[in-house]
Structures are given as structure tokens and as C-alpha cells.
Amino acid sequence: MTILDSSELLAQLPSELHADITHMVSELPDLFDQRRLAEMDAHLAGRVLASSSFIQRQAVRFPEISEKLLQGVDPINWCVDSLFEELTGRVDGVTDEATMMRLLRQFRNQYMLQIAWLDLAGAEVDSILQYLSALADALIRCAVEWAYSMACARSGIPRDEQGKEQQLIVIGMGKLGAKELNFSSDIDLIFCYPSRGETDGTRSTSNEEFFTKMCRMVIRLLDKVTVDGFVFRVDTRLRPFGESGALVLNHDAMEIYYQSHAREWERYAMVKARLITGSKEGKAELTTMIKAFVFRRYLDYGVFDSIRVMKRQIEAQLQKKGVEHNVKLGPGGIREIEFIGQAFQLIRGGRDKALQARGILKVLGLLADRNQISPLAAQELSEDYRYLRRLENHIQEIDDRQTHDLPTDTKNQLRLVLSMGFSSWLELLEKTQQTMKRVHQYFDRLVDFDEPTEQTDNTDWLDLTEEGLDSFLAAKGGSVSEETRKGIIHFCHSYPVRQLQEKGRQYIVRLLPMLLERLLIVEPEEKTVLIFLAMLEKICNRVAYLVLLVESPSVFNQLTRLAILSPWIVTQVTRSPILLDELIDPHSLYQVPSKDELQADLDNALLSIDSDDIEAQMEALRLFKQTSVLHVAASDLTGTLPVMVVSDKLTEIAEVIVEKVVTLSWKSICAQYGTPANASAQSVSGFAVIGFGKMGGIELGFGSDLDVVFLHKEAQIDEMTVGDRAISLGEFYMRLGRKIITYMVTRTFSGLLYEMDLRLRPNGNSGLLVSSESSFEQYQRKNAWAWEHQALVRARFVAGCSDVAERFNKIRSEVLGLRRDITTLRNEVVEMREKMRSTLLTKKQGFFDLKHGVGGIVDIEFIVQFGVLANANEHDSLLTYTDNIRLLHELNKIGFLSTLQQQNLDGAYKAYREASHHASLAEQPTMVPVDVVEEQVRQVALVWDEIMINN
Structure with a gap:
């Protein structure tokens, strides 16, 4: 065998590295011969061998592995x-x-x-x-x-x-x-x-x-x-x-x-x-x-303190000599890239489980996807991370030593230049310095959680006196009423505030002057101050939320802005402080999801919850509703959603929840009692939820309950479910209905989902909870009152089995399409209207009851319902819609309403609905000053008289 002249391996290598290669060739004469050299890339092999003393040593110890590597085989x-x-x-x-x-x-x-x-x-x-x-x-x-x-x-x-x-x-x-x-x-x-x-x-x-x-x-x-x-x-x-x-x-x-x-x-x-x-x-x-x-369940801004401490420790270490060329610990080193990712993970990983990923490259991509950092930042930091990690490995592969410092001796510098593909040490050093400089700039900018400026006033907030409060306000150029002054003092001395631990005390002391300056000086709103303090008193033991309000100006500003517009929002946050998380991103706050997006969000919220953990499911459903409704409320208050779209969105939220509750309840009951014949536990069969009232009319408000009726398919009296604990189908569907109600009305830590009203079912409260298709039809045809047919005008299928939905739609069309004596119908509608007004009208001098006042919402609804019942037998178009606005247009098309009447009723209805929404958000009765709606009231009353009285 001819031993290789090592010139092939030494070609293009610095002369300082030749000796190691020559020595290794002499140690492995069987490995380095002319035949094998012809089969491999000699220049590549020479570069690899010259770059690492560790490889040289191990190649001699394990020649059989070296041979495969030289041949390009990855074993x-x-x-x-x-x-x-x-x-x-x-x-x-x-x-x-x-x-x-x-x-x-x-x-x-x-x-x-x-x-x-x-x-x-x-x-x-x-x-x-x-x-x-x-x-x-x-x-x-x-x-x-x-x-x-x-x-x-x-x-x-x-x-x-x-x-x-x-x-x-x-x-x-x-x-x-x-x-x-x-x-x-x-x-x-x-x-x-x-x-x-x-x-x-x-x-x-x-x-x-x-x-x-x-x-x-x-x-x-x-x-x-x-x-x-x-x-x-x-x-x-x-x-x-x-x-x-x-x-x-x-x-x-x-x-x-x-x-x-x-x-x-x-x-x-x-x-x-x-x-x-x-x-x-x-x-x-x-x-x-x-x-x-x-990972905390909420967006954890409380981690800012620890991040600040760790960042200061990092910065202190950077002052030490010798770290400037440390690719891990130096300024702009690997640790700073990891720190950027992990800081965001700690803050947001509890809510966004994808951010619980361990790899920094994946985390950077996720942060860019979620607009936490820019796509350019993610790209550049990823490039820099790969460069620095490769450089770190090559440094350590020189001699299998745990070091992160760029070498100072010429020989190892040459090795690194060779392995990293640079032409000179100066070029490698310049590239490394540029990379670390860019990382350090991102480190300073993206982890910009500097300590807020300390308060300069000397007010002792936790031992606040009226004199101290007056002194603070005087310095700011403001003053307050006696009631507000006492409310602020009471808060500072209240038990929840007094019992706070040190961290909570520190943050409440920083939050109070921020709050008072915003709501008493910048934008004087004394009533809002008291509502806000009531909220803080209830949530202050959860220090993370105090931290969030102090540390995130956007959250503080959003919440105070919305609190001024709506005490209802503060009430919701008091009940579920986790809603504060929704205020962090203003762009997201005012983006109301589509129904498909709502369904996907709810599916994701329930994805990690065990199927038998009903309590956790209930909490997830309630949080989903509160979060979704908050987005609608914020958009309504700031005028980004028209009134009719507000109702559409609130109705979509309810529909998504009802659909999910029906599915969860179905699976639960099937697990206990088996399934109806030819049915699956995965798909609801033979059962439907019918929405009436505002739910059926796609007109839900912020505080609306759900008027529903449960229907089930026809079944033989002795027909049983298929399972170990078989029960009759009647009993099965009854238990299903009860389970749905349990999901909806059980009061958990976060309250209930919706109040449920089932009084519109056949025979009212004395009737069966779930009606069969035939009994529902028979009741509607033979026993229902005129007002129950009025209610049927706004009824529609909401969730459950499409076959039952089809049967319900047929019954509804046939019942509404019955020929009626118009005079008798008109008298019954007017009589019912007077009965409702006599018992439900709220009277207050100078104010108008939007719902029950003469010329109010119910008058418009009764005009629409009378028009449908009087004309549906000749006009099928009146059977298509359930909402008042579109029905008004259809009644105009058939000539029941003139264009002027339709326009007046349409305008008044929208105005009333908007006022009702805002009254709910202000936690006020649905009353407005008479002069605000005087013209609408006059127009509606005029149409009522023309259609219902003088006709």
C-alpha cells in the first residue's frame, strides 16, 4: 500500500496547521492512501481535520468511524x-x-x-x-x-x-x-x-x-x-x-x-x-x-420585575473584562437572544400555549406571527442565533472544551477562520461583532421593561387623610366632591388594601395617583373613580392585575377610557379580572370575530379540557362569552359597529355557545344512558333548540336572556336508548334538556352563561320541558293564544338536529300561514299590548320607557307581528325572516306599510335599540329623557293608531 503524500490534504491549509495533519496521516497509514483519497473530497477532509484537535485524537482512536466519515457516509x-x-x-x-x-x-x-x-x-x-x-x-x-x-x-x-x-x-x-x-x-x-x-x-x-x-x-x-x-x-x-x-x-x-x-x-x-x-x-x-x-393563566406582566432584575444582572456582567468576545455571555451573545424569547414566553405563555415551546427559533417565529415582534426582528435574530451557535460549536470542537470565548492564539484563530469559511481573522471578527451588535440592539429594544419613573409626590397613600388628598389634588390643580373624597379615603383604608403583601402595596401606591390624575384632573369623571376603586377593592388581592395596570399604559388607558363610557365593562372586569388581558392589544380589542372565528376560538378554549370535567368546561364557556361580548361592547361604545351589527354579533356569540352546550350535553347524556337507535354519541340527533324573542329575532342585547323551546323527534312510547343503562327516548331527551339548562344557568366562580326562559313552550311552566314535534304542532294549531302566535313570528332553529329543524320550519310556516279573522286578531293584539303596558311600564317624570312606553319598542314589534299574522296566508315572503327590520321591509313590499311608515318605524327601532344597548352598558334602566326620542315616539304612535286603532 502506498502511503499518501499528505500534500493533497494540506493543500489550501495554513502552514501553521500542517504539522497536525502530517502527524495524523502517519498514525493512520491504512486510512490515508492514494486509492481512498481518490474517493473523497480531500480539501473538505483537510479542512475538517485541521479545524479540530478533538477530531484528530478521536480519529486515531476510532479509525473505522473515521474511514466512513472520510468516505462521506453518515452512519x-x-x-x-x-x-x-x-x-x-x-x-x-x-x-x-x-x-x-x-x-x-x-x-x-x-x-x-x-x-x-x-x-x-x-x-x-x-x-x-x-x-x-x-x-x-x-x-x-x-x-x-x-x-x-x-x-x-x-x-x-x-x-x-x-x-x-x-x-x-x-x-x-x-x-x-x-x-x-x-x-x-x-x-x-x-x-x-x-x-x-x-x-x-x-x-x-x-x-x-x-x-x-x-x-x-x-x-x-x-x-x-x-x-x-x-x-x-x-x-x-x-x-x-x-x-x-x-x-x-x-x-x-x-x-x-x-x-x-x-x-x-x-x-x-x-x-x-x-x-x-x-x-x-x-x-x-x-x-x-x-x-x-x-406559565400563568393570565398575561403575566408581574414577571416584569424579575425580568428587570435579570436584565440588570446581565448588564452588570457585561461590564466585566473579557466578556466582549464571549459569544454566549457577551453583549449581543446567545443568552440575550434566548432572554428575548423567554421574557415574552413568561408573560404570555399561560394564555397562548403555543408559546410554551422550548426551542428559541420556534418561539421567535411564533412571536412574529402574533405581532409581538416584527417579522424582520424574528428573521434577523434567527439568523444571528444560528451564526452564533455554529460559531460556539466550532470554538468548542477545537479541543472539546467548554468555552464560549473567541480564541486569542493564532493557531486556534486560524482553525476557526478555516471552519467558518472566512478569508481572515479580521473578517470573522468583524462579522461576529456586527452580529452581536445587532442582537444587543434588539435586546435593548425588545426587552424594554424599564422601571417606571417613581412618584415624586410625598403622599402616604395607604394612610391617606383628607388633607393629604386635598394637597395632592391642589398640586395638580383639581378638586373633588365630599362623596368622592370619602370614597377615596375609604378605599385606601379598606381591609383588602390594608392586608396586601409588600408587592401589592408597592403597586397600589403607584396605581392610585395614576388613576386619580386621569379621572379627576385630565378627564374629570368622579363617578367613574368610585366605580373603578370598587373594582380595585375586589381584585387587589390578585396582585398580577395591579401590576398589569401599572406596567402596561395601554391597558390602563383602555380600561379607564371604557370605564368612563360604560360602568358595565368595569363590572365585568370586577367579576372576571382576566378580561384585562383583552385590553392589551387595542387593535385586537376592536376586532369582532366572525361566527366561524368564534366557533374556532371556543373549540380551542375547550380543547385541553377533559370531557368529564364539566366544571372546567363551564368556566371556559363563561370566559369565552365574557371575552367575546367585551369586544362587541368596546366596538359599540367607540362607534365602530352599527347598532344592528351589535345585535347580530351578540346573537352569534349566543348561537355558538348554545351549539357547543348542546353538543357537550349530548355527549354527556349519551355516555350515561347510551344513544337513540341509529344515532351517534358524536352528533346530536332528534333534538333541537328553537330560539324565540330576541334570540329568535337576532336582536340580543348586552343583558338579554335566552327565550328557547326544546323539541324532540317523534318516538314510540316504549322506544329505548341503546346502551348499558337504557332509558326511554322521552326520558333521554328530558335529561338532555336539563343538562343544557345546567350548563347555562349554574353559577360558577364566573357567574352564569345566560338566563334561560322556557315559558313559551306548550302550556308554559306547567308543560313538559321538551316537547315532541307532534305535541308542539297540535298545541300551536289548537290551543295557542294569539300572543303565542305572535311569539312564533320571531322563532327560528338555533342548534341541534337538522331533521327536527326542518320539521319545526314546516310547522311554523303552516301555523303562521293560517287564515285569520283580521278584526278579531287586531283586537287580541291591542288587548295584549294594553295588558303588558299596564303591568310592565316604568314611569318617571320627564323620561320615556324605551320598551313599554307608548310609541316604544314593543309597539313596533306588535305592529310587525300583527302584519305577519294578518298577511302570511297570502304572502310567503313574510315567513322567511324573524327580525323586525327585514320584516318591516317585507311588510312595505306587500303594501301593508307605506314607505313612510316603514321608514319611520325602521329609524325609531334602530334608535331605540342603540339607546337600549348603551343603557345596559351604563347599567341604567332602559329610560331616556323624553326630548331625546320625542320625534320617534310621535312617529311610532302615529303608525300604531293608523294600523291598530283607526283601521
């Missing part, structure tokens, strides 16, 4: 399970620790050789990070499995108090947890086991002692330096209580620590936590606990 299946399977095959039968250590280290070095070669040969950095993380997982799992078997052989299997086997859970932190491990990284681990108990061996020991000894063995297997080196340096200082804490804890102890003792920076550390070993059940339970600790 690795980078699946963790495959690596683990190969490794466990190698250590099978090993019983002594020294042999186990040797095999683990050999495996590690062989695969690190291949990873370093692939990296230096130009593989994508994302793949290299994944390969390193997969290798670490396999090695950790193997070490844990072996240590467990040895410990069990000595002490028996650890079990909980119920006798269930316990397994060690290893939590990978940092870059290991995110599967972004760098080449010579140490690994941050936390150890945990599920439950207290003891082993079942003859030498029984507590689970705590068992797993403590086992963890020490795992650390030795990985961390101890032998003649073969080490596997990974193991750092366990991130565990509860740090170095002074127990090496391993059970689930309960972990939960107590993270609920009661953990510091804010530990939430940051846990963002990337990933469970590597353990049983499926044990890992699921621990994952739930960790996520609850890290």
Missing part, C-alpha cells in the same frame, strides 16, 4: 430510541461501574467525533443541536436505567404506599431541555421521583434514600473524569433550594417548593424544562405541575 440514526437501543446493547450484562463508565465514554466520544465532523463539514446548525441533544438523552437514559437496576438489585424495587413501582424522573434544563445542546456543554439536571414509600427488598430502604443513592451513581457515571474522559459535566444546582437542597425530591415536595418557595428567576429557568426519563403517568403529573408554575 448514524439520530433517533434517540435507536441510539439508546445501540447503547444498551453494548452495556448488556455489565455489572461493574468502571466498565460501565468506560463503555459510556467510548460511545460518547465515537458519536461526538461524528457530530463534530458533520458540523465542520457544513451540516445545518439546527440539525447538529438536535444530534447533540439526542445523544445526551440516550446516554442519560442508559445511565439511569443501569443505575436503577443496580440499586434495585441491592435494595429492592421502590414502591409507593399502594405498592406501585416508582421510577426516577430526570428533568433536563436549559439547552438540554430545549434540545439545543452545544458541543461541549455541561448538562443541568433536576431529579425527582413520584411518591413516598419504600423498597420491597430484604434490605428495605425509604424511597428517598434509594433515589438519592441512585442519583449519585448516575452523576458519577456521567460526570467523573477517567482515562476515557467524561460523558457530560453534570450541574444539579438548579434543583429546589440549590446546593443546600436535597439531591432528589418527590412530587409533593417539588410542588410545595414551587408553590411556596421558588423565586421568580426559577420560572425563567424552568421555561425549557423537559422530562427525559420516568413513567408516562409520573411525567404527565410533573409536567402539569411545572407548567402551572411557569
Whole structure:
């Protein structure tokens, strides 16, 4: 065999690196010969070999691997399970620790050789990070499995108090947890086991002692330096209580620590936590606990304080000498990119579960998608991250050392220039400096959570006196009434405020002057101040919301603006403070979703809730309604939605909720009692919800209840469901109706969904909860009063089975289309109107009752209903719509109303509806000063007299 003249490998390499290549060729004469050289890219091989002393050493130790690499063969299946399977095959039968250590280290070095070669040969950095993380997982799992078997052989299997086997859970932190491990990284681990108990061996020991000894063995297997080196340096200082804490804890102890003792920076550390070993059940339970600790359900602006502290610590470290060329810790280094992503994750990850992703590149993309950072920022930071991570790996691959500093010696600088593809050290240095400068600019700009300017006034807000308040107001040029003054003093001395912990006290002291200046000086609204303080008194124990109002000027400004316009909004926030989150993005706040978007949002809200967790479903439904209605209210108050669209949107929200409640109730009842024959538990069959009143007329307001009737298909009296607990279909549909009502009217922490009114069903409150199609038809044809046919004008199918909907529509059309004696009908309608007015009209000097006053909403509705019932037998077009505005147009088309009458009624109805909406949002009765609607009242009363009295 002719030994290669190394000139081919040395070509285009700096002369300073020739000696290493020549030495390696002499060490591997069988590998470097003319024949093999012809099969490979000599220049690529020369560059890779010259760039890394580590590769040179390992190539000599493992020539068979080097040969495959030189031939361009990637021999690795980078699946963790495959690596683990190969490794466990190698250590099978090993019983002594020294042999186990040797095999683990050999495996590690062989695969690190291949990873370093692939990296230096130009593989994508994302793949290299994944390969390193997969290798670490396999090695950790193997070490844990072996240590467990040895410990069990000595002490028996650890079990909980119920006798269930316990397994060690290893939590990978940092870059290991995110599967972004760098080449010579140490690994941050936390150890945990599920439950207290003891082993079942003859030498029984507590689970705590068992797993403590086992963890020490795992650390030795990985961390101890032998003649073969080490596997990974193991750092366990991130565990509860740090170095002074127990090496391993059970689930309960972990939960107590993270609920009661953990510091804010530990939430940051846990963002990337990933469970590597353990049983499926044990890992699921621990994952739930960790996520609850890290990611708050609300948008967590309380994390600003800890972010500020950590940012200041980073900036302090940047002042130290020697970090300017540290690609991880220097200004604009890898840590700052990670910090940007994790800051947003901590703030928003509780509400937006996608942001709970561990990888920084994915997080940056998600932040751009959600308009938290610009697409350009995400693109540039991703490019910079990949560059810096590749550079970091190449630095560490020079000699397998955990360093992040650019080399200072000429030889290693040449190696780095060669591996990174630059023409000179100056060019590499300039590129690196430009990259880090850009990152640092983003770091300063995107994590711009500077401490707000401290208040300069000396007011002692928590011991506020009337003199102190007057002094504050005088300095600002304002004054208040005695009632408002007493309200402010009362708030400051109230029990909820007095019992606040230090952080809450700090924020309430900062919030109060902001609030008073805004609502007493800038835009004097004394009534709003008192309403706002009442809200704060109820929610101040949830300090996160005080933090949100102080830390986010946009939220504070939005809420005070809307509070001035609508006390109703403040009431809703008081009931569900999580609604404050909706105020963060003004653009989003005034975007009212379409019905399809509402359905998708509700599906997502329920996606992670167990099917049998009805309480959680109820809470999710209520929060969905409150959030959705808030968007409509904000848009209504600011004039971005026309009045009719407001009602449309409120009705769509109700429809989406009813549809979902019917589906959830159907699945629940089917799970208990089986399904009707030929029906599926996944699809509602033979049942329908019919909307009446404002629901049926697509005219819901902010405080409307739902008038509904439940119908079911015809069934034989003895027909039963198909299931283990079969019941009659009549009973089945009755239970379904009750379940729907339970979902809707049960008062949870967030209140109820909607009040339900079922009095329009056949025979009213004395009738069956769910009516069959035939009984409903028979009642409408033979027993219903004229006012019940009036109600049928506004009735429509809302949710459930399309077959029942079709049957209902047929019944409705036929009943409304019956020929009636017009005089009798007119008398009955007028009589019912007078009865309603006599019992429901609200009288107040100088004010008009929008609903029941003469010339009000009900007069318009009764005119429409009379017109439909009097003419539907000859005009099918009157059977198409259920809302008053379109019916007014149809009545005009058939000549029942003149154009002037239709226009006057149309204009008055819209004006009344808008006034009603705003009265609800102002939490006022539906009364307005007479002079505001005087002209509309006159016009409606005139049409009433023309149609109903004088005709």
C-alpha cells in the first residue's frame, strides 16, 4: 500500500496547521492512501481535520468511524430510541461501574467525533443541536436505567404506599431541555421521583434514600473524569433550594417548593424544562405541575420585575473584562437572544400555549406571527442565533472544551477562520461583532421593561387623610366632591388594601395617583373613580392585575377610557379580572370575530379540557362569552359597529355557545344512558333548540336572556336508548334538556352563561320541558293564544338536529300561514299590548320607557307581528325572516306599510335599540329623557293608531 503524500490534504491549509495533519496521516497509514483519497473530497477532509484537535485524537482512536466519515457516509440514526437501543446493547450484562463508565465514554466520544465532523463539514446548525441533544438523552437514559437496576438489585424495587413501582424522573434544563445542546456543554439536571414509600427488598430502604443513592451513581457515571474522559459535566444546582437542597425530591415536595418557595428567576429557568426519563403517568403529573408554575393563566406582566432584575444582572456582567468576545455571555451573545424569547414566553405563555415551546427559533417565529415582534426582528435574530451557535460549536470542537470565548492564539484563530469559511481573522471578527451588535440592539429594544419613573409626590397613600388628598389634588390643580373624597379615603383604608403583601402595596401606591390624575384632573369623571376603586377593592388581592395596570399604559388607558363610557365593562372586569388581558392589544380589542372565528376560538378554549370535567368546561364557556361580548361592547361604545351589527354579533356569540352546550350535553347524556337507535354519541340527533324573542329575532342585547323551546323527534312510547343503562327516548331527551339548562344557568366562580326562559313552550311552566314535534304542532294549531302566535313570528332553529329543524320550519310556516279573522286578531293584539303596558311600564317624570312606553319598542314589534299574522296566508315572503327590520321591509313590499311608515318605524327601532344597548352598558334602566326620542315616539304612535286603532 502506498502511503499518501499528505500534500493533497494540506493543500489550501495554513502552514501553521500542517504539522497536525502530517502527524495524523502517519498514525493512520491504512486510512490515508492514494486509492481512498481518490474517493473523497480531500480539501473538505483537510479542512475538517485541521479545524479540530478533538477530531484528530478521536480519529486515531476510532479509525473505522473515521474511514466512513472520510468516505462521506453518515452512519448514524439520530433517533434517540435507536441510539439508546445501540447503547444498551453494548452495556448488556455489565455489572461493574468502571466498565460501565468506560463503555459510556467510548460511545460518547465515537458519536461526538461524528457530530463534530458533520458540523465542520457544513451540516445545518439546527440539525447538529438536535444530534447533540439526542445523544445526551440516550446516554442519560442508559445511565439511569443501569443505575436503577443496580440499586434495585441491592435494595429492592421502590414502591409507593399502594405498592406501585416508582421510577426516577430526570428533568433536563436549559439547552438540554430545549434540545439545543452545544458541543461541549455541561448538562443541568433536576431529579425527582413520584411518591413516598419504600423498597420491597430484604434490605428495605425509604424511597428517598434509594433515589438519592441512585442519583449519585448516575452523576458519577456521567460526570467523573477517567482515562476515557467524561460523558457530560453534570450541574444539579438548579434543583429546589440549590446546593443546600436535597439531591432528589418527590412530587409533593417539588410542588410545595414551587408553590411556596421558588423565586421568580426559577420560572425563567424552568421555561425549557423537559422530562427525559420516568413513567408516562409520573411525567404527565410533573409536567402539569411545572407548567402551572411557569406559565400563568393570565398575561403575566408581574414577571416584569424579575425580568428587570435579570436584565440588570446581565448588564452588570457585561461590564466585566473579557466578556466582549464571549459569544454566549457577551453583549449581543446567545443568552440575550434566548432572554428575548423567554421574557415574552413568561408573560404570555399561560394564555397562548403555543408559546410554551422550548426551542428559541420556534418561539421567535411564533412571536412574529402574533405581532409581538416584527417579522424582520424574528428573521434577523434567527439568523444571528444560528451564526452564533455554529460559531460556539466550532470554538468548542477545537479541543472539546467548554468555552464560549473567541480564541486569542493564532493557531486556534486560524482553525476557526478555516471552519467558518472566512478569508481572515479580521473578517470573522468583524462579522461576529456586527452580529452581536445587532442582537444587543434588539435586546435593548425588545426587552424594554424599564422601571417606571417613581412618584415624586410625598403622599402616604395607604394612610391617606383628607388633607393629604386635598394637597395632592391642589398640586395638580383639581378638586373633588365630599362623596368622592370619602370614597377615596375609604378605599385606601379598606381591609383588602390594608392586608396586601409588600408587592401589592408597592403597586397600589403607584396605581392610585395614576388613576386619580386621569379621572379627576385630565378627564374629570368622579363617578367613574368610585366605580373603578370598587373594582380595585375586589381584585387587589390578585396582585398580577395591579401590576398589569401599572406596567402596561395601554391597558390602563383602555380600561379607564371604557370605564368612563360604560360602568358595565368595569363590572365585568370586577367579576372576571382576566378580561384585562383583552385590553392589551387595542387593535385586537376592536376586532369582532366572525361566527366561524368564534366557533374556532371556543373549540380551542375547550380543547385541553377533559370531557368529564364539566366544571372546567363551564368556566371556559363563561370566559369565552365574557371575552367575546367585551369586544362587541368596546366596538359599540367607540362607534365602530352599527347598532344592528351589535345585535347580530351578540346573537352569534349566543348561537355558538348554545351549539357547543348542546353538543357537550349530548355527549354527556349519551355516555350515561347510551344513544337513540341509529344515532351517534358524536352528533346530536332528534333534538333541537328553537330560539324565540330576541334570540329568535337576532336582536340580543348586552343583558338579554335566552327565550328557547326544546323539541324532540317523534318516538314510540316504549322506544329505548341503546346502551348499558337504557332509558326511554322521552326520558333521554328530558335529561338532555336539563343538562343544557345546567350548563347555562349554574353559577360558577364566573357567574352564569345566560338566563334561560322556557315559558313559551306548550302550556308554559306547567308543560313538559321538551316537547315532541307532534305535541308542539297540535298545541300551536289548537290551543295557542294569539300572543303565542305572535311569539312564533320571531322563532327560528338555533342548534341541534337538522331533521327536527326542518320539521319545526314546516310547522311554523303552516301555523303562521293560517287564515285569520283580521278584526278579531287586531283586537287580541291591542288587548295584549294594553295588558303588558299596564303591568310592565316604568314611569318617571320627564323620561320615556324605551320598551313599554307608548310609541316604544314593543309597539313596533306588535305592529310587525300583527302584519305577519294578518298577511302570511297570502304572502310567503313574510315567513322567511324573524327580525323586525327585514320584516318591516317585507311588510312595505306587500303594501301593508307605506314607505313612510316603514321608514319611520325602521329609524325609531334602530334608535331605540342603540339607546337600549348603551343603557345596559351604563347599567341604567332602559329610560331616556323624553326630548331625546320625542320625534320617534310621535312617529311610532302615529303608525300604531293608523294600523291598530283607526283601521
